[in-house]
Amino acid sequence: MAPTASPAATRRQTGDAAMAARLRLSATRLARILRRQADTGLSPSQLSALATVEIHGPMTLGALAEHENVAPPSVTKVVNILESQGLVGREAAANDRRVAMVSITSDGSHLLEESRRRKNQWLAERLSHLEPEQRARLADALDVIEILTGVKQP
């Protein structure tokens, strides 16, 4: 027979499982809804690559492929498309002309900014309809959620 857990441990275990299920469902749904608000004209992989270049600054195609967890030929295509739309620039590295550096353009930054603005706006609108007490509860929990996603250190 399995060892018997203490009542407190059992209660916490049950609570964690229930919270996990609820949080998983909500996070998944919210992310799906937000994705529908973006409407950038870019595919998910294109948008993701653009955001990565913005966050990490100018980087080689190989580094971008690794960050995005895609194969090098895929990155070549994605960057070609982004470049043709003027969202990123590509330049051969000065010291090693095999490597190509990709960097975001101001058009690219503006597109990302606009996409985030739309998602934030949608969400902020909904937040504004909450009771002040509900907003306060959510605000109190935000840093906990950020710890779970690794945005914030415990």
Add this chain to the structure above:
Amino acid sequence: MAPTASPAATRRQTGDAAMAARLRLSATRLARILRRQADTGLSPSQLSALATVEIHGPMTLGALAEHENVAPPSVTKVVNILESQGLVGREAAANDRRVAMVSITSDGSHLLEESRRRKNQWLAERLSHLEPEQRARLADALDVIEILTGVKQP
């Protein structure tokens, strides 16, 4: 010039925008992480269709296409794959033999259950590492988050 908002309204507005940005980032990241924990061997569209059939019960291919927001031929293919793996069953309707009813099999239910179990497990493990006070704050905010996603009525 724009009308001047009251200090309280301005403060709330700013707070909503900041909360929206933080919540958006966390929800998006958490959903992405959870997706990686699933590993069902099914594509996203296959998994989504299977879950829809589970939630709504036996339904026609047309109804499934509408729910999934995909074209009828896509649903035909998805259901063919799910059927070949024994995850759903297909049966001609008794009264109108043009329509095909799709229903989930016990294998299909088990696959979904297992997928959710894995995601929940990953999340519950992380929840268990939080301080009790942090868990409590998250628990207090869960129903607010559920209101935002429409899971729960205000």
Add this chain to the structure above:
DNA sequence: TATTGTTATACTCTATAACTATA
């Protein structure tokens, strides 16, 4: 000879258009 990135090719997923079976 090793490395960076590209081109060639194939597979999956999804769409539109044309078709079949039933009503």
Add this chain to the structure above:
DNA sequence: TATAGTTATAGAGTATAACAATA
């Protein structure tokens, strides 16, 4: 003639393999 679903075909997106340029 209208409807439910399927087959035919095409267009993205991504992968592996073969290749070109540079180190």
